[in-house]
Amino acid sequence: MPNPDAVPPRHRKNRRALGLVLLVALVPPMALWALTVGNSQIAPGVWLDALMRPDGSREHILLLDVRLPRMLAALLVGAQLAVAGAIMQAVTANPLASPGLLGINAGAAFAVVLALAFTGIDASSSLVWFAFGGAGVAGLCVYALGSIGRGGATPLKLALAGAVLTAFLTSFTTSLLLLNQGTLDNLRLWAAGSLTGRSLSTVAELAPYGLAGLACALAAARPIMTLSLGADLASTVGQNVVRWRLLAGLLVMMLAGSAVALAGPVGFVGLVVPHAARLLVGADYRWIMAYSAPLGALLVLVADTGIRALAGINLPVGITMALIGSPVFIALARRRSGMMR
Amino acid sequence: MTEPTSPVLLHAHDVTIGYHGRDIVNRLSIDIERGQFTALLGPNGCGKSTLLRALAGLLAPKSGAISLEGQPIAQLSRKQMARRLSFLPQIPRAPDDITVRDLVEQGRYPHRRALAPWSAADRAACTEALELTHMVALAERPLAALSGGQRQRAWLAMTLAQSADILLLDEPTTYLDMAHQLELLALLRRLVDERGKTILAVLHDINQAGQFADKLALLSDGEITSMGPPADVITAEVVRTVFHVEGMVLVNPMAPCPLFLPRTAVSSIDAAGDDTT
Numbered sequence: 001m002p003n004p005d006a007v008p009p010r011h012r013k014n015r016r017a018l019g020l021v022l023l024v025a026l027v028p029p030m031a032l033w034a035l036t037v038g039n040s041q042i043a044p045g046v047w048l049d050a051l052m053r054p055d056g057s058r059e060h061i062l063l064l065d066v067r068l069p070r071m072l073a074a075l076l077v078g079a080q081l082a083v084a085g086a087i088m089q090a091v092t093a094n095p096l097a098s099p100g101l102l103g104i105n106a107g108a109a110f111a112v113v114l115a116l117a118f119t120g121i122d123a124s125s126s127l128v129w130f131a132f133g134g135a136g137v138a139g140l141c142v143y144a145l146g147s148i149g150r151g152g153a154t155p156l157k158l159a160l161a162g163a164v165l166t167a168f169l170t171s172f173t174t175s176l177l178l179l180n181q182g183t184l185d186n187l188r189l190w191a192a193g194s195l196t197g198r199s200l201s202t203v204a205e206l207a208p209y210g211l212a213g214l215a216c217a218l219a220a221a222r223p224i225m226t227l228s229l230g231a232d233l234a235s236t237v238g239q240n241v242v243r244w245r246l247l248a249g250l251l252v253m254m255l256a257g258s259a260v261a262l263a264g265p266v267g268f269v270g271l272v273v274p275h276a277a278r279l280l281v282g283a284d285y286r287w288i289m290a291y292s293a294p295l296g297a298l299l300v301l302v303a304d305t306g307i308r309a310l311a312g313i314n315l316p317v318g319i320t321m322a323l324i325g326s327p328v329f330i331a332l333a334r335r336r337s338g339m340m341r
Numbered sequence: 342m343t344e345p346t347s348p349v350l351l352h353a354h355d356v357t358i359g360y361h362g363r364d365i366v367n368r369l370s371i372d373i374e375r376g377q378f379t380a381l382l383g384p385n386g387c388g389k390s391t392l393l394r395a396l397a398g399l400l401a402p403k404s405g406a407i408s409l410e411g412q413p414i415a416q417l418s419r420k421q422m423a424r425r426l427s428f429l430p431q432i433p434r435a436p437d438d439i440t441v442r443d444l445v446e447q448g449r450y451p452h453r454r455a456l457a458p459w460s461a462a463d464r465a466a467c468t469e470a471l472e473l474t475h476m477v478a479l480a481e482r483p484l485a486a487l488s489g490g491q492r493q494r495a496w497l498a499m500t501l502a503q504s505a506d507i508l509l510l511d512e513p514t515t516y517l518d519m520a521h522q523l524e525l526l527a528l529l530r531r532l533v534d535e536r537g538k539t540i541l542a543v544l545h546d547i548n549q550a551g552q553f554a555d556k557l558a559l560l561s562d563g564e565i566t567s568m569g570p571p572a573d574v575i576t577a578e579v580v581r582t583v584f585h586v587e588g589m590v591l592v593n594p595m596a597p598c599p600l601f602l603p604r605t606a607v608s609s610i611d612a613a614g615d616d617t618t
Binding site for chain 1: 398418419420421422423424426427429430432434435436437438439440443444447448450451453455456467479483499503
């Protein structure tokens with residue numbers, strides 16, 4: 001329950017802006033910390049050397065070819081999936097909407113594996129288009145499945161349709177990976193959602209799609225906020241609801257698709273982060289989306305790095321996120337069960 | 342074609358409107374005149390809300406035409422429409438935790454261009470809307486923390502922030518107590534008299550409608566059965582036919598328009614001389 005006491009609008013705005021600045025400011029130190037964590041101890045100062053004067057030493061290669069792309073991928077994937085989830089929750093007024101739960105990640109992953117197994121395409125810049133297509137088709141399927149029957153696309157029916165499609169597509173993805181063990185071996189980690197083994201060139205090829213998606217999402221924050229108030233209100237104040245729903249869907253496709261192309265289907269980021277942002281800033285999706293980007297980036301970075309720092313094991317981030325996200329999901333489903341019917 | 346100077350601002354001609362194969366409004370025509378407060382009255386389920394939604398461009402009629410200053414509304418974009426006409430639905434909905442100010446600012450949507458900053462005109466329109474509805478002190482509260490009447494005023498403020506010339510209001514007084522009802526109707530009257538707004542509002546109380554509106558339009562079974570100045574429309578015969586209520590019309594000692602004093606509801610079979618249902 002938000003605080004009903006009047007807070008002067010300027011204070012509220014300043015507080016939200018300050019929070020956002022703090023969150024963004026947290027990203028660089030955490031990113032540097034991530035570069036220091038791993039099996040080999042590398043002194044915190046070496047990264048500067050590696051960037052400015054790479055000398056081909058083992059430490060420099062490790063930093064530039066392994067840890068740097070992994071860190072950048074974590075930030076991108078986290079921000080993209082979180083903002084995609086925020087857009088989905090805004091547009092569908094559905095607290096359970098997220099690229100993971102509604103089958104969009106699974107669709108993108110399936111399309112990527114399908115392309116790899118049967119077309120032989122392996123350039124990330126081409127595969128990402130399959131990811132977009134898979135994400136879009138899966139999203140449409142879930143919406144169509146969830147709309148069948150009385151009451152249309154209720155949150156619960158959509159979540160069920162998403163779960164069914166995810167299970168279905170994931171089993172196909174797994175079968176393809178098992179059948180093509182030789183060529184696709186390195187993909188098995190990816191299919192669980194992993195940041196391991198991304199090269200800097202892969203990150204550089206996929207980053208423009210993700211960054212463009214993030215920029216468009218933030219530019220469209222105002223109409224998305226209006227859309228979040230419901231189709232009825234949105235059209236009375238003059239919004240073309242059909243057009244903006246379509247554009248929001250394309251944005252989700254772009255953000256989630258390129259995130260999956262980079263790191264596989266990482267779940268729960270898009271579900272958990274927008275809710276956390278909402279607790280911090282209230283119902284205004286302009287702020288929820290702005291907060292979701294750094295929060296998502298930090299969450300995935302810390303989840304991926306933290307488990308290595310604490311336990312010393314190299315767990316795929318998809319699994320770490322599931323460990324963190326499942327309890328949050330259950331808490332959300334219990335607390336908001338009144339809204340789901 | 343209607344001339345721009347014509348008194349008719351919003352015009353529906355021979356419209357049939359319905360959902361799912363059922364016609365709710367049958368071949369209805371109505372003229373809403375510029376600078377007038379028209380009250381739309383009728384029994385439950387007669388098609389008032391449906392007609393209002395169609396006039397607001399939210400529901401396309403099956404046949405017939407609706408035009409705004411002579412221009413068919415089907416040719417206007419949602420945004421063009423929202424700049425000239427604002428609509429308040431009967432049960433508007435928004436997330437509980439949105440603040441009044443954020444809600445009212447949504448009213449500026451049709452006036453804002455992509456990426457354009459919040460302008461002085463936007464700020465002025467919102468402040469004025471909050472002042473007119475006495476919501477300034479409550480502007481930072483979330484909707485959930487408001488009473489029914491306060492919430493209704495918040496919605497009206499959003500509608501006013503739209504700065505449209507025409508306001509279509511679906512039962513704006515329903516959740517209000519008597520004092521707030523009178524206050525709201527007086528506000529609507531002032532908007533017409535001082536700001537030149539044109540208002541079409543669905544109201545339930547025929548005496549309130551007679552006291553505040555310039556014209557009454559009575560809707561029954563999807564058809565306008567009578568329309569005109571209150572003194573012409575409020576007759577025992579008309580009220581019996583439309584509302585199925587027996588009563589008498591008195592001279593109102595406080596206002597020029599007559600007063601209807603209801604006595605008893607009559608069953609629709611007895612009342613409806615020419616009623617085909």
